[in-house]
Amino acid sequence: MDAESRTMAVADAPVKITELTGNTSRTYKFIKRAFDIAASAIGLVLCIPVFIIAGAAIKLEDPKGPVFYHQPRIGLNGREFTFYKLRSMYTNADAIKSTLMDQNEMDGPVFKMKNDPRVTKVGRFIRRTSIDELPQLWNVLKGDMSLVGPRPLPTAEELACNAYQRQREMVKPGLTCYWQISGRNDVPFNDWIELDLKYIREQSLWTDVRLVLKTVVAVVRGGVHTEGRIHRPSRRRRFAAAFLKTVLCAPLLLAVPATGTSEGAGTKTASASQKTGGGPGYRFIKRAFDIAASFLGLIVLSPLLLVISALIVLDDPKGPPIFVQTRVGKDGKEFRFYKFRSMVVNAEAQLDELMDRNEVDGPVFKIKNDPRITRIGRFIRRTSIDELPQLWNVLRGDMSLVGPRPPVPREVRQYTGYQMLRLSVTPGLTCYWQVSGRSDVSFDDWVELDLKYIREQSLWTDIKILAKTVGVVVRGGGAY
Numbered sequence: 001m002d003a004e005s006r007t008m009a010v011a012d013a014p015v016k017i018t019e020l021t022g023n024t025s026r027t028y029k030f031i032k033r034a035f036d037i038a039a040s041a042i043g044l045v046l047c048i049p050v051f052i053i054a055g056a057a058i059k060l061e062d063p064k065g066p067v068f069y070h071q072p073r074i075g076l077n078g079r080e081f082t083f084y085k086l087r088s089m090y091t092n093a094d095a096i097k098s099t100l101m102d103q104n105e106m107d108g109p110v111f112k113m114k115n116d117p118r119v120t121k122v123g124r125f126i127r128r129t130s131i132d133e134l135p136q137l138w139n140v141l142k143g144d145m146s147l148v149g150p151r152p153l154p155t156a157e158e159l160a161c162n163a164y165q166r167q168r169e170m171v172k173p174g175l176t177c178y179w180q181i182s183g184r185n186d187v188p189f190n191d192w193i194e195l196d197l198k199y200i201r202e203q204s205l206w207t208d209v210r211l212v213l214k215t216v217v218a219v220v221r222g223g224v225h226t227e228g229r230i231h232r233p234s235r236r237r238r239f240a241a242a243f244l245k246t247v248l249c250a251p252l253l254l255a256v257p258a259t260g261t262s263e264g265a266g267t268k269t270a271s272a273s274q275k276t277g278g279g280p281g282y283r284f285i286k287r288a289f290d291i292a293a294s295f296l297g298l299i300v301l302s303p304l305l306l307v308i309s310a311l312i313v314l315d316d317p318k319g320p321p322i323f324v325q326t327r328v329g330k331d332g333k334e335f336r337f338y339k340f341r342s343m344v345v346n347a348e349a350q351l352d353e354l355m356d357r358n359e360v361d362g363p364v365f366k367i368k369n370d371p372r373i374t375r376i377g378r379f380i381r382r383t384s385i386d387e388l389p390q391l392w393n394v395l396r397g398d399m400s401l402v403g404p405r406p407p408v409p410r411e412v413r414q415y416t417g418y419q420m421l422r423l424s425v426t427p428g429l430t431c432y433w434q435v436s437g438r439s440d441v442s443f444d445d446w447v448e449l450d451l452k453y454i455r456e457q458s459l460w461t462d463i464k465i466l467a468k469t470v471g472v473v474v475r476g477g478g479a480y
Contacts, residue, residue, distance in 0.1 A: 020201060422454075
């Protein structure tokens with residue numbers, strides 16, 4: 001059957017419209033969109049080095065064309081939008097497509113062939129590794145697409161589908177869906193449609209999470225599903241692909257400073273050797289991640305924030321649910337620090353009376369059974385829920401997700417020159433102190449842990465600390 005007959009057969013296929021609506025929950029749509037925005041924003045920032053190197057490789061092989069390829073595609077409710085990819089074909093690919101239609105290996109209106117002569121050498125690699133799809137994160141950020149949803153077809157191919165097949169348009173198209181993890185081009189077109197309709201019927205946050213995780217595994221393995229088996233490239237090709245992936249990702253390493261201490265870093269002097277920190281690339285990526293993660297966190301946790309606020313007011317109606325305090329940040333700059341109120345209203349006034357009961361050395365005040373703490377306060381402190389409003393500080397830039405905890409001005413006035421080095425980086429929600437015992441750690445050891453973080457700052461260090469913090473919060477250790 002030639003291409004024209006194949007397309008006509010699809011168009012004339014019997015229409016069996018089913019009752020599909022997708023997930024109509026406003027909460028699901030809100031969370032899905034918030035996650036799309038946060039994840040695509042982070043992804044675009046992290047992919048900048050990949051775009052630069054892949055773009056250079058594309059230009060070197062075929063300098064006549066642009067790095068990015070754009071094409072009209074059909075999205076939600078039949079709306080046309082501009083779809084972006086890294087160019088994987090020669091410049092005249094669209095012009096010669098008509099000459100290859102008799103070699104189409106896909107049924108239905110879709111054109112696919114394994115050994116497409118229009119694909120460049122660089123194109124074959126970025127297609128096999130799915131790097132060519134990364135610019136669609138911009139489509140996700142704009143709202144044309146989602147991370148998870150049926151793949152959008154070119155306008156001509158989508159318009160050649162019948163009404164049953166075009167039910168795919170009931171939901172926003174995506175970067176990945178069931179088709180991507182079920183064989184992709186080895187799946188017949190009718191089965192592809194059924195997989196997309198299955199997604200529409202099963203739409204949920206859990207379905208989306210599963211599909212994203214399975215897609216990551218499929219991309220990393222690089223296998224092609226065919227009749228229940230996985231055919232992997234030869235060992236030589238896998239080695240070459242791994243090498244090129246390393247080359248493409250190498251610029252990210254520029255953002256990760258070398259770990260380890262410099263000479264004299266362990267001595268208690270305010271020497272410049274203590275202030276190593278991360279490079280400009282690291283700080284840029286860290287700030288981008290802080291913005292995206294805090295924005296998403298505030299949205300997703302907003303129901304919890306409202307419930308906790310109500311419980312605080314019910315427990316102690318005399319004061320507000322949010323406690324605002326002056327703290328000291330990077331380079332000694334003061335800022336307004338936010339927490340859920342865990343103490344009675346006049347807690348600050350009672351501090352002088354309790355100073356002789358302080359159980360922590362140094363300028364910090366901590367006592368385990370602080371009489372100023374309310375009933376709900378003990379719970380939100382033990383679970384660290386009281387710290388959640390600081391996501392607003394992170395979004396504003398006063399704080400970061402990872403960094404030394406910000407002190408109050410009264411404590412800073414008692415710092416020695418050595419201890420002042422804690423203020424050389426942006427303070428954070430969590431750091432080594434939080435995962436090493438918190439209030440059970442002496443102040444001198446606390447300072448050493450913060451200076452250790454400043455010396456070892458890197459993306460990997462931040463990720464490790466965030467992962468460990470989750471475990472500590474679940475166990476609830478060291479919190480007064």
